Amino acid sequence: METELLRTFLEVNRMHSFSQAAENLSVTPSAVSARIRQLEGEIGRPVFRRNSQKVSLTPAGERLLRHAQGIVQAWERAQRAAGEDERTQIVVAGVASFWDIFLQEWLNRVYRELPGVAPWVEVSTAARVADKLIQGEVHLGFLYSPPQHAGLVLREVERMKLVLVSTRAEQTAVEALAQDYVFVNWGTVFSSQHDRQFPHRPPAAARSNSGQVALRLIQAAGGGAYLPLALVRRELEDGRLFRVEDAPVFELHAYAAWSARGEHAELVERMLEFL
Incomplete structure (x- = not known):
């Protein structure tokens, strides 16, 4: 099973909407529907109930939910671990437009000046960046409106x-x-x-x-x-x-957010000096 199918399943469940999930995943609603149909075909039963007001999980969907997040997170950790060398991997996520405007130049400077850092870069929606920060899947996130969450350090950067x-x-x-x-x-x-x-x-x-x-x-x-x-x-x-x-x-306003107690908090702050 492709992890992309599980990511789509998780996003539809989070938003209770195929169209909202499509917007957050930067794909069309028909693409989301096709992925869910493929997932249901592999499982052999429906995972969502669909009505005019919202989308809800079926019993099979509820059982799948208990495992899907762990599978996706384990795969992402495995991908990072497989690419590890002597450099420190820092997962950086930001909304698309920030990369267009100022983050690309910042990343170029970090890459040149901090050879011990191996950036793992993601371009995503603000909602997805916030979720990954809270779940500890991202070391440094850039958003329009950062989440007010205990343990996160927030800094206006632009x-x-x-x-x-x-x-x-x-x-x-x-x-x-x-x-x-x-x-x-x-x-x-x-x-x-x-x-x-x-x-x-x-x-x-x-x-x-x-x-x-x-x-x-x-x-x-x-x-x-x-x-x-x-x-x-x-x-x-x-x-x-x-x-x-x-x-x-x-x-x-553009904000940087990271965990104050994260294992790479000091390195993240050093990276931010290049903004």
């Missing part, structure tokens, strides 16, 4: 301005949101602020949890999106994108 940009010049905010707008999920704080500012906006033409994906989409097909100023500065200077001048500017 502040970014989110600006509404468009491939069309001289648009108003109302026009930009009404025509080919790509909604980027910058976390719950941004989403609530966005909803308050634009309560009557039409549905977005597309959605993404990656700023880079949204940028490439509007560059290819036209449209607008809220993107970090640092990510689009060159396109604005070159006239390939345009600021929507009457749109509000949002501020996005």
